[in-house]
Amino acid sequence: MSNQPGQIDDARVMELAAAGWSNAAIARELGCHEASVRRARKRLRLASAPALNAGTHAVGESETHRPDGSADYTVPSTVAWGYDDFCKFIRSKGQDPEQVTFSWGVTSTPGGGYFNKLNNVRPKAPQASSIDTDAILDRLRTWTPTPMESVAGEPVGLVVALADLQLGKGEGDGTPGTLRRLEQSLERVVEQIRSLQTRGVRIRSILLANMGDHTEGTHGSYASQPYSVDLNLRDQLQTALEVNLQWVKTLAPFTDNFEYAATICNHGTLSRAGGRENITDDADNATGLITDLIAKICKLHPDLQHVKVNSPRGEMITTTTIEGVTLAMAHGQKITGSEANWLAAQSQNLAHRRKFVPDMWLTAHKHHAQVTDFGPYTRIQATTVEPGSKYFEDLTGQYSRTGVTMFTVGQDLPGKWDNYYIA
Template sequence: MYCPYITGLETNGVDLADAEALPSRAAAPLAGVGKSTVNRHRAGICTCGQPETPEPIGRRDSVELGESGGSFVYHTADPEPIKNWDDVLTKLGVDPSAWAVVSKTVKVSRWEQSARAKDGSRDRVWLSAYRAQIAPKRDDAVTDSDIEAARTRIQGWQLPRRIPGTGIGAPVAAVLNLADIQGGKDAGGGVAATEQRLYDGLENFNAWVGRQRAGGRNIEELVIVNNGDPYEGCAGNYDGQLFSVELNLRGQMNFVLDVWGAYARELYPQFDKGQFVSVLCNHSEMGRFGGRKNQTNDADSGGAFLAESLQRILQGRPEFDHVKFTIPNDEMNVYADISGVPVGLNHGHKIPGNDATGFEKWLNGQARGDRKAWEAKVWITAHRHNFQCFDLGSTTVFQCPSADGGSKWLRDMTGKFSRSGILAMLIGQHDPLGWSDPVFL
């Protein structure tokens, strides 16, 4: 700070370089000081090179530090507020990479004090005493730069913009369930209304696939399922069946083939892979011969026969050479790998009860003898002519609505009626459940 030689030269308007070219004896009068003052400056022991204010004398810094933290007292004559505590901790012998000052505990007191400069002159200085707590430095503490980075990240986030057909994620299958068409049955407008509903369903399914694809779903496979009871039969299922059905057996079976054929013709060529999965059912047991009991065996199934007929119709046609058929012999449970997800299917006429309780009891039994029954991540069943879906933990169960015209008997007995429709969903490994986007068409 104060150097009488430099100050004197400035006061007298003498250039320092000119004075320094002279011996101290000649330079001293130019600054109005004694020779020894010039010599002290030239020897570097004057106050020019010293801090402006001396460190306070007689005040002791202290640190108390245990394993979980501590506190310190620190004195300084520097009037600037402390911004970087690392230097202070280092001066106090505390490792700033392991410890940090808890900023909200910092207390500071200031006072003015007379201090003696090194040249012996006296001056008044402001002194500061800081007290604060020290805590272990946390690696996971959120810093200002962390917050800034998060802000940049969040503000820059955009919804993905995907163009269908280009890099659109995990492949999935669209599964279309044709359940309980009961073709030939007179209820709800009979055959004509059922046919119209099925063609409406085909159109709605096609539009739904379009929406899913436009939304970015990578649907590469189509699975059409015959979930059972594709036709009503003429006799043996209930009293009055012969009196009420609109078509004979030949007419009913041709009706089913026409409908399935239309679905196959319009839909399979739109997909890279195709499956047709068929299950056995009660209404198409061919061995009843009009009686209440099947007189041949479970394999004697009209539904399975129609699936085999469709297979023969499509065979050898290049637009269908990618379609794989799964048709049981006499097994009630049918299994299919659908886009990597194990799926179990049956008609449901061997399952007790009408809801999740019955299904769960049935599945618990199946799992004892049929490993695949337990492994199936999705179960699709039908027969009860109303839509239900239940989560059993190891599997999600879909009970399909019927495609028929409803049941006067059910409505009279219970007051309930169920909506006709076609259940579709996406199945694949795109979703932890193995399925997504179920739709009632």
């Protein structure tokens, strides 16, 4: 069957239509507009394309879209596709092949054709080079702290919780936005300390709590993580260390009783092998590494040698006592089922195994502020300054107020804590 110049190949249209191909699939195969295929079907008096409820794809054709924005495609053809063919297909879906990542391959079919498989098509992540880490670190190092003023009155302890920073997370305004919010929170923490002093609150001790997940990591937490980070792991660790040092050197001058304590976390696991758990042990954790480095640096700095560092190994619960109040800290990734039952069981375990009875629990992981009175102890859940999750917000409609959680503790305070504030 012959064709006029500019017409599509009628013989191929008849062949593919007989095989059950849709108009769209035939158009992609022949490199023409779908309307041309419809006209050819009419001219050749062929049966209409399969109805929607019978599937608009050719036999074996499939298209899968996931909530994280990635997609998979399988397209049958009589000729195996090459790289350029896959790029042409990506353009037909309204995307630029240069702006997405994807994998591709071809398998043969029993009928003598081919299945062209295009997998994990997703927009490219922001490049790590787009973040000026030197400028970020210079800004952190040049921030000038406010000196402390002495106050008379009953002494209390101040707890400041740095939680779930996930530096390197490229969603929203990414790492630069997180660092801006951290800087603002540090200024508000200092302002709140001054406000408490003005009201006659004597802060004798300070606990700076590293509640974990200060780095985003690069894989293993969720499917799209490798494609959304804006810092590589080395830069994440360096930036997290600088941030923690900035908070230590700003707050440590306020008191001679200063403690930096940390908790093991999930995003900080360092030896994942494609899963969520370390292939070594729980001590192989970014939080532990950062805390060990903080301890070494403080010993070398004349103005920071009074800093006490509480660095966990593989323990999921860190314990400390501040102004007579016993505080148990856990990132929270191990809490499953009823939190009340978990806290009760862990409190009993601490009492028997470590001879430590907690007056309070401090947790993180859930990225939003919450305070719950369980009777024998209060649990305070710390909020965060990270950029949030579009996927979670789209799924649930929920989002949380950003900031750094702080509060005072003391034996004579109601519930042994007071002055709760999100900076």
